[in-house]
Amino acid sequence: MFLPVLFALSFLFSSSNAADFCVGDLNAPQGHAGYSCKKAEAITVNDFVYSGLAATGNTSNRIKAAVTPAFSSQFPRAGFISSDNAVYVKTLGKGDGMVFPQGLLHFQINGGGTPAFALASFSCPSPGIQILDYALFANDIPIDIIRQTTFPDAAQIKKLKKVLGGTG
Ligand SMILES: *[C@@H]1O[C@H](CO)[C@@H](O)[C@H](O)[C@H]1NC(C)=O
Numbered sequence: 001m002f003l004p005v006l007f008a009l010s011f012l013f014s015s016s017n018a019a020d021f022c023v024g025d026l027n028a029p030q031g032h033a034g035y036s037c038k039k040a041e042a043i044t045v046n047d048f049v050y051s052g053l054a055a056t057g058n059t060s061n062r063i064k065a066a067v068t069p070a071f072s073s074q075f076p077r078a079g080f081i082s083s084d085n086a087v088y089v090k091t092l093g094k095g096d097g098m099v100f101p102q103g104l105l106h107f108q109i110n111g112g113g114t115p116a117f118a119l120a121s122f123s124c125p126s127p128g129i130q131i132l133d134y135a136l137f138a139n140d141i142p143i144d145i146i147r148q149t150t151f152p153d154a155a156q157i158k159k160l161k162k163v164l165g166g167t168g
Pocket of ligand 1: 058060061
């Protein structure tokens with residue numbers, strides 16, 4: 001009987017998204033630890049996206065150089081599916097950046113029809129990366145466990161395991 005797995009997960013993560021991230025409230029006073037957090041109802045996907053790097057910097061100055069910061073005041077913080085299952089989706093253009101809060105399920109799709117280049121940076125020197133498709137279908141978790149904790153039927157799971165190199 002494996003069903004309690006999903007149940008346990010939803011129980012473990014039943015808190016509001018307030019625990020997932022803190023979007024800096026740039027209108028509130030800044031304290032020692034930075035900005036205080038915006039109220040959850042006021043957070044939108046745009047709090048996680050910054051387009052300032054898409055524009056060429058102005059180098060008409062003495063040192064003929066430009067610095068375009070992407071710090072907390074440009075980029076409030078942290079976004080994409082929060083633990084309360086809210087989805088934050090945005091179509092990004094060239095040079096745009098987006099923050100994914102640590103540990104949250106996220107995705108990128110190249111919708112441009114041509115090769116895309118993405119630069120990822122992490123907040124720790126040795127981040128672990130877990131790809132959901134591989135985690136579920138590229139190993140030897142018994143099909144019956146996957147079937148009971150997700151919803152595809154055994155035939156669909158077998159097909160995905162075959163595509164992704166899993167056994168079991
Ligand atoms: C670039 O900087 C110079 C010097 O501050 C300024 O005169 C000029 O208007 C700026 N150009 C743009 C496109 O912002």
